[in-house]
Amino acid sequence: MKALVLAGGKGTRLRPLTHTSAKQLVPVANKPVLFYGLEAIRAAGITSVGIVVGDTGAEVREAVGDGSRFGLEVTYIPQDAPLGLAHCVLIARDFLGDEPFVMYLGDNFLIGGIADLVDAFGAAGHDAQILLTKVAEPQFYGVAELGPDGQILRLEEKPANPRSDLAIVGVYTFSPAIHEAVRSIEPSARGELEITDAIKWLIDHGYSVHSHFVSGYWKDTGRLQDMLECNRIVLEAIRPDIRGSVDGASEISGNVVVEAGASVEGSVIRGPAVIGAHTVIRDSYVGPYTSIGESCLIRDSEVEYAIVLRDSSITGISRLTYSLIGRNVEVTRAQGMPNACQLMVGDHSKVQVRA
Incomplete structure (x- = not known):
């Protein structure tokens, strides 16, 4: 089994940091978020990893290297533009071959690892297995609706009226059937090939798509509050x-x-x-x-x-x-008078001062 790690994207919610740095390399407890994912992949017994990189590819390459420090063999797959998660699968076809693989979004933070997911996928023989977790505000996530046996019946992306409280976590396992799916879908309204559309294609064409639930802690580290919360969780241990x-x-x-x-x-x-x-x-x-x-x-x-x-x-x-x-x-601290704040702040910054 191989792993496909997505380390491109713009990281707009963490600007201005991500104007000059990869969002996946922002540290939690002084270790980049991406490293936690690579360690989880190795702990699940996977050693062959493809990393999809974009504009910050040079920084990711410098940080990860050939992967040997993690016990991995890393292949870098350039993506010219952020054209969607399914597009990442499309351009990684040569690397993935006809092997099953786990797709891991590099800015996701998961405590508890992915070994359970990988083992369950291998034992069950599904064509796709999607990691899910319950959330308080499902309207801000991709949401799954399940059948009585845990099969995924339908997916919705950030629905106004969610059918469930089960959010899609950024870790997926796929059989080679996903390659036909990503070739068969059309770009969404935002011009991207959506992985949710590819999974829907699998469901509509009779493939086995099943759920698996997060056993530990999960957070998408796209916002300040998410980074600070992950930092807190790791420091507690x-x-x-x-x-x-x-x-x-x-x-x-x-x-x-x-x-x-x-x-x-x-x-x-x-x-x-x-x-x-x-x-x-x-x-x-x-x-x-x-x-x-x-x-x-x-x-x-x-x-x-x-x-x-x-x-x-x-x-x-x-x-x-x-x-x-x-x-x-x-x-x-500003010196002298007047007693005022002095700021030089870049684009997309957020500053709070107490008057």
Whole structure:
């Protein structure tokens, strides 16, 4: 069995970060979201992986390499434009051959892995098996309606009046029958070949399409709140690991990771939290559910429930929370008069200030 990982797309909901970076490489607990998916694929016993890449392909290639660090053999499949998930299957035909495969959306975060899904698919002999989970607001997702034996009867994409609360998770298993399906469908109104249309084609032509339910935690990491929630979930499971230096004037409580080369000076860190390699925390407070990337500086500041990417600095900020700070960012306190906020903010940014 092979795996097809989708790591293209624009990541519009995480702009401005995704203007210059792949959304699949935004870190959760200092590890890119994409890496969690690759590890889950390897844990399911799959080693041959095709990664579909788009405009940020060079960055993905640099991060993943040949896949050997994950125990994988990786083939990169360029997609000239984001023309839909079914289009990814279409252009991956040579790589996939006539083998069954799992398709994994690289910006999906799944705790609990996919081994159960892969094993169930292999044992049952279905032509497609779709991972589902119950959600509170199904109108924002692709939704499945099931028959009495778990077979999928129909799919709807973001329906105004959902027939169920079962959302389609971004992990699918397919037999080679899917190749005929993706060749047979037409682009949707938004000009893309939709995987839901290909699955509907399988259903309409009598193929066996079945459901499988998420056994752990799942989140589509397309929005700020989703990234912070995933960060929280992962940090809750970490164990204390102090490999950097912590001076006697500092206080560390709870589950905290201080990576090698990092230093904590005159500061309070309350876990769960991760401090990246070669980062300096000085005269500051780092609160729970915070991940600070490598080579950062936090000085005379308070940071809580946040993700800070590498090479960024936060200086003289009395309180920063519920935030995602990109790479090479400087956040500082304005000096002098008038007592006003000074901002240089890029396109598609979101800033909240307390007047």
